[in-house]
Amino acid sequence: MTQDTIITLIINQAGTPPQYLMDIKINGIVLVSHNFSADDTVSMQNISHQFSSYFECSPPLLSMEKQAVLGRELFSICLAPYWDKIKKSMTTNVRRILVIASPVSEVLNLPWEMVATPEGKFLGVDPLFSIRRLPKADDLPAYAGELRAPPLRLLFMACAPTDQATLDYELEEERLLEAVSGQDLAFDSGDLGTFQELCDRVISFKPHIVHISGHGVVKDGKGLFCFEDDAGLTDNKSSEEICAKLAGKDVQCIFVSGCQTGQSPAIEALGGICQGLVNNEIPLAVGWAASISDDLATQFAKSFYSNLASNLPVDPALTAARQDIWDICKKQGSLSWTLPMLYASTTQNLVVDPDLPIEEPPRTTMIQQPLPGMKEGYAEHFVGRRREQQRLIPALRDKKGGLRVLILSGMGGCGKSSLATRMARKLETEGFELIPIPSSESDPLNAGKIMDACSEAFLLAADRLRLMVKR
Numbered sequence: 001m002t003q004d005t006i007i008t009l010i011i012n013q014a015g016t017p018p019q020y021l022m023d024i025k026i027n028g029i030v031l032v033s034h035n036f037s038a039d040d041t042v043s044m045q046n047i048s049h050q051f052s053s054y055f056e057c058s059p060p061l062l063s064m065e066k067q068a069v070l071g072r073e074l075f076s077i078c079l080a081p082y083w084d085k086i087k088k089s090m091t092t093n094v095r096r097i098l099v100i101a102s103p104v105s106e107v108l109n110l111p112w113e114m115v116a117t118p119e120g121k122f123l124g125v126d127p128l129f130s131i132r133r134l135p136k137a138d139d140l141p142a143y144a145g146e147l148r149a150p151p152l153r154l155l156f157m158a159c160a161p162t163d164q165a166t167l168d169y170e171l172e173e174e175r176l177l178e179a180v181s182g183q184d185l186a187f188d189s190g191d192l193g194t195f196q197e198l199c200d201r202v203i204s205f206k207p208h209i210v211h212i213s214g215h216g217v218v219k220d221g222k223g224l225f226c227f228e229d230d231a232g233l234t235d236n237k238s239s240e241e242i243c244a245k246l247a248g249k250d251v252q253c254i255f256v257s258g259c260q261t262g263q264s265p266a267i268e269a270l271g272g273i274c275q276g277l278v279n280n281e282i283p284l285a286v287g288w289a290a291s292i293s294d295d296l297a298t299q300f301a302k303s304f305y306s307n308l309a310s311n312l313p314v315d316p317a318l319t320a321a322r323q324d325i326w327d328i329c330k331k332q333g334s335l336s337w338t339l340p341m342l343y344a345s346t347t348q349n350l351v352v353d354p355d356l357p358i359e360e361p362p363r364t365t366m367i368q369q370p371l372p373g374m375k376e377g378y379a380e381h382f383v384g385r386r387r388e389q390q391r392l393i394p395a396l397r398d399k400k401g402g403l404r405v406l407i408l409s410g411m412g413g414c415g416k417s418s419l420a421t422r423m424a425r426k427l428e429t430e431g432f433e434l435i436p437i438p439s440s441e442s443d444p445l446n447a448g449k450i451m452d453a454c455s456e457a458f459l460l461a462a463d464r465l466r467l468m469v470k471r
Contacts, residue, residue: 003027004095006347007086009078010137011102013041020044020107024082026089028139032082040077047074048106051114055289060335067335071116079115097315097347098123101134108133108275113322113338124338125322130315132344135275143283143348148208148250149356152309154180155207157190157198159214159227160386161234169193169386172213179302185309186361191422192389193228195237199245205361208351209308210246211255211301216273223272225256232390239276246282252351253284253314257297278345284314285343296325296336304340313349318342371424371436376417385419393423397430433457 008025020036036044047070054060062070079086090096100112112131113124123129134140156176160167173189180187188205190197193214202210215226217236224236246254256273274285288297303324307317322337329337370376392406408416428434437453439445 004097004347004349005090006097006099006140007090008099008101008139010139011100011104011107012137013104017041020104022078024086025139026086031085031089034081036077043073043077044110045106047111048109051111052109054335055339059294059332060339061333062335063333064330067114067122067333067338068116070111071114071122074110074112075115075117079117083118093128095315096129098129098131099134099140099344100131101137101139103136105272108135111338113341125319125326127316127319127323130319130342132315132342133275134344135279140344140347143346145250145283145348147252147350147353147356148206149359150311150352150354151358151361152185152209152305152352153188153205153207153361154185154209154211154305155188155190155198155201155205156211157193157201157213159193159212159225161193161215161226161228162232162387163234164215164226167214169213175298176211176213176301179298180305183306183309185305191426192230192386192393193232194230195227195235195241195245198227202246202249202251206249207251209253209255209305210251211257213257216256216258218272223274223276225258225273228390230390230394232387239273240280243277243280243282247280251282252348253286254282255286255288257288274341274343278343281345283344283346283348284351286318286340287343288340296328296334299328300325300340308351311350311352311354314342314351315349370417371421371434373436373438374417374421375438376421385415385422388419389423389426393426396423396427397432433461 006025006027008023008028010023010025012021013019014021017038019038019041022034022036024031024034051070054062075083098112100108100110102108112133113122115123117123117126123131132140156173158167158169158172160169160172176189177187186205188201188207190201198210198212201207212225217224217226219236222238224238225242227235227237229235242254254274254277256277272287274287277285288300300321303321304317307320308314312320318340322340325337328334396406408420410416424434424436435453435457437445437449439449
């Protein structure tokens with residue numbers, strides 16, 4: 001099998017004021033070394049800042065003519081002097097992976113997808129090209145881990161802290177469910193948007209891809225993702241904290257969707273969220289400063305995950321997804337097609353091993369089953385009710401007796417049974433013993449039924465305790 005051609009631009013900076021230095025490697029062999037002039041260095045920095053500024057407005061708009069001008073300028077500065085040499089090293093009809101390896105945040109933030117070649121193509125939508133960012137001055141190493149069996153497992157979590165800008169997390173989940181509906185993949189989603197819930201779901205569901213949607217912020221030069229705490233308030237976690245819990249769990253890729261997540265702050269703080277993730281042993285990360293509830297983002301996600309579920313490698317799946325939104329972006333003058341940025345710490349391009357036999361995933365929480373003996377509580381897709389859970393579950397969890405009785409009331413069909421069942425199932429995973437007591441019009445609830453059910457449960461608990469003591 002013919003190997004991909006890997007074109008690596010290793011870009012460092014030196015001096016005061018700093019000037020960029022570049023080595024161009026083809027499959028690990030240095031083709032040329034180049035020192036940028038002071039003017040070219042400043043031009044690259046200006047392009048980086050200018051590009052980032054467009055995303056301060058939503059939607060980010062720039063006419064295709066101006067996009068082409070920007071792309072040609074970046075090509076002229078970085079690649080034009082050596083393009084003929086680079087082309088001679090590329091095998092016909094073989095994929096080319098352009099790796100941008102740099103510890104310089106402005107370099108990583110450059111719109112490399114927008115580079116316009118003399119052939120008139122943007123690299124980001126050229127089916128023979130893919131672009132990876134590596135936040136250090138090095139070549140991509142070969143992947144040393146082992147891929148797991150299909151089908152693709154996707155874990156989604158929308159995080160919407162109440163003290164951040166409003167995010168319609170229910171719509172986020174509904175739109176991603178819509179995007180992956182009918183595809184050959186296993187899907188699970190979080191209820192609460194907490195970091196602990198993410199860690200728990202990764203252990204129980206064993207996803208190949210984790211898709212987190214919400215707010216990314218930069219504080220003290222460090223990229224942070226805004227999870228929710230038990231009360232729904234912001235719980236910032238750095239890439240290092242995320243990786244400390246997820247690395248080694250066979251998570252192959254993290255897709256970070258939300259404000260600021262596709263951009264990088266100073267590299268001395270491990271860069272932005274995605275840069276930090278791949279620097280801490282997550283093989284692949286995709287950053288996109290867009291909400292999945294946006295129409296373009298939904299269409300992109302549908303294409304991306306459909307292609308991955310069909311065992312397409314990440315790079316061509318990403319390019320194909322860009323192509324699927326390309327016509328809309330051209331008509332609107334939208335820059336959204338440029339921003340799904342792929343960060344990688346390896347040459348790996350698969351997230352599942354298609355040669356392994358299919359492995360049935362653990363039961364997902366998409367379909368919620370009623371408690372034993374009950375008919376109510378079934379939910380095919382449990383979406384919403386996050387705020388109620390955040391208010392009630394910590395109180396129910398309080399073993400000091402902070403909340404003794406909870407009564408849910410409301411009109412028929414408004415979801416009381418589903419909410420009660422969801423909270424009961426959540427507490428069950430935390431070691432609480434459930435005592436479901438069904439009732440009906442012909443067999444109403446009364447004190448005797450409650451006493452009998454509790455007595456039986458207490459006796460069973462006592463038997464288990466005696467067995468444990470004997471062991």
